[in-house]
Amino acid sequence: MADSAYSFSLTTFNPSGKLLQIEYALNAVNSGGKTSLGIKCTSGKNGVVIATEKKLPTILVDEESHKKIAILSEPAGVVYSGLGPDYRVLVRKARKKAQTYFQKYKEFTQSGGVRPFGVSILYAGYDDDGPQLYQIDPSGAYFGWKATAIGKDSVSAKTFLERMDETNIEVGIIKEDKKFHVLTPAEVKDYLEQAE
16 A cells, blocks of 8 residues: 555656556556557558447447547547546547647646546547557557557457447548548448458
């Protein structure tokens, strides 16, 4: 229990050199977050695909109110793994930032009184160099990827890829037209049939 003195501090490192609030946020992603993945197409500038496991907690939940993929701006979208309310806050903030083309990194890691968000995000976008895929963690660290997965079962994402169909995933894509688009179930089915 030596770490209990550091558990609530947002900017104080414990004796082993860790920020416990960051550790707690990463645990929220890895223990409770559904699997999400992103794949940057390697053939030229075809685009980026992001997808997530679509599992409703009960059949009584309205499917339209349970979205994990969001459009930030026309050339960018995100998918998450972790705490849904934190994700919605981040999407709202990112949309505002995208409108003014302003990004401030690690803002909440160093601000007193605001805990790190318990969310990792896969960001799919398009710039002058073509399609881009980034993973952003609660610590503010970000990584560029060709393909990656986040969430509780990210290690078994390959199995997820093998069993996915239009009824159990949501898919967002961005192509050369630089417009992010969330696919309908019928469009997902068409893409999956083409891939087989």
